[in-house]
Amino acid sequence: MRSLPLKTLFVFAFMGTLLVALMALQRDRLAAGYENVVSTVKSTAASAAEASKSLPLPGFANSEPTAPTDNYISICLAVKDQRLDLPEFLHHHYYNMGVGHFFIMDDGSQPPLSEMTEEELTIPRSAIEFHYFKPEKHVRWMQYTMYNTCAHIARNASTTTNTTWMAFIDADEFIDAPGPQTLREVLEDFDRIEAIGGVALNWRIHSSNGHLTRQPSAIAAYTECVYDDVEHNGNGTNNRHVKSIVKVNLFKQPRDPHSFYLTENHITVGENGDEVNSALRTPITRNRLALHHYALKSKAEYEEKMVRGSGMSNHKGWEVWDLYENTNPHEECTEMLRWAPKSS
Ligand SMILES: *[C@@H]1O[C@H](CO)[C@@H](O)[C@H](O)[C@H]1NC(C)=O
Numbered sequence: 001m002r003s004l005p006l007k008t009l010f011v012f013a014f015m016g017t018l019l020v021a022l023m024a025l026q027r028d029r030l031a032a033g034y035e036n037v038v039s040t041v042k043s044t045a046a047s048a049a050e051a052s053k054s055l056p057l058p059g060f061a062n063s064e065p066t067a068p069t070d071n072y073i074s075i076c077l078a079v080k081d082q083r084l085d086l087p088e089f090l091h092h093h094y095y096n097m098g099v100g101h102f103f104i105m106d107d108g109s110q111p112p113l114s115e116m117t118e119e120e121l122t123i124p125r126s127a128i129e130f131h132y133f134k135p136e137k138h139v140r141w142m143q144y145t146m147y148n149t150c151a152h153i154a155r156n157a158s159t160t161t162n163t164t165w166m167a168f169i170d171a172d173e174f175i176d177a178p179g180p181q182t183l184r185e186v187l188e189d190f191d192r193i194e195a196i197g198g199v200a201l202n203w204r205i206h207s208s209n210g211h212l213t214r215q216p217s218a219i220a221a222y223t224e225c226v227y228d229d230v231e232h233n234g235n236g237t238n239n240r241h242v243k244s245i246v247k248v249n250l251f252k253q254p255r256d257p258h259s260f261y262l263t264e265n266h267i268t269v270g271e272n273g274d275e276v277n278s279a280l281r282t283p284i285t286r287n288r289l290a291l292h293h294y295a296l297k298s299k300a301e302y303e304e305k306m307v308r309g310s311g312m313s314n315h316k317g318w319e320v321w322d323l324y325e326n327t328n329p330h331e332e333c334t335e336m337l338r339w340a341p342k343s344s
Pocket residue numbers: 070071072159162164
């Protein structure tokens with residue numbers, strides 16, 4: 001009779017040890033995968049950086065629009081009333097970046113964005129799913145609610161929508177892959193490394209270029225950016241902020257609008273395989289991936305944006321305008337012009 005509890009204890013102890021060992025093994029396996037990856041990624045990044053130096057600037061390479069053939073990459077967009085901003089955003093990411101599916105989390109737009117016509121949308125409606133959040137359902141930190149919903153919906157639709165990577169960006173943020181690799185190729189590189197669950201892209205913040213009213217194409221109109229403050233390792237510029245592209249099945253929850261908690265020990269890396277643990281990434285590099293942030297656009301649109309506020313319930317004032325427009329030094333940034341409408 002006495003031996004039974006002892007035996008039970010022993011079994012529990014054994015199971016516990018086994019569990020701890022398994023967890024350690026999993027962590028080591030992830031870490032080992034990461035070490036290998038980082039060195040591979042570093043060498044790929046170095047050759048990509050080298051190759052991108054010799055690329056001809058505007059009006060070249062892969063600017064022929066091609067529709068994606070699957071949903072390997074998707075975008076989760078939390079948006080309100082930006083009906084005029086959506087066409088260029090959708091067109092760029094679908095045709096130029098190979099984003100196959102868009103989760104549009106409509107934060108109570110009037111009228112709902114789902115009423116946009118296919119002509120307005122500029123891409124097949126089948127590539128978009130609209131989810132409408134009624135204005136009376138608006139909560140503080142709405143953006144987090146919408147991001148969690150996106151990931152859950154995508155996981156529930158794992159066999160139909162079947163998306164691997166989900167970018168969490170805003171309607172004024174445009175992804176670019178300026179090196180010789182496409183966005184998909186860069187993500188596929190990281191996909192091979194089990195430890196990696198997210199990729200962080202540095203901002204490139206654009207000024208107003210002196211425009212007072214809405215321009216037909218943001219890509220064509222805004223060709224001046226805020227400096228990277230290389231001298232102080234990015235300390236003086238918000239370009240050190242990132243936004244993330246996350247593997248849907250490893251998504252846990254947002255840490256902030258810029259970065260995400262992932263399951264187990266999975267990590268988020270920058271384009272060089274460097275680990276990123278917050279909303280910031282320095283040194284700022286954009287040889288393989290960039291996130292062009294049309295933060296101001298024209299003065300008139302900035303005024304509209306101040307009124308609209310954001311999914312994070314904070315209303316911007318003129319400080320941000322002053323910082324990007326007047327305080328931060330500017331430099332020319334014309335690399336997005338290769339995606340500009342041919343007519344302009
Ligand atoms: C899902 O997509 C991945 C990569 O895009 C592909 O390899 C896989 O076969 C797809 N699965 C289904 C069920 O379609």
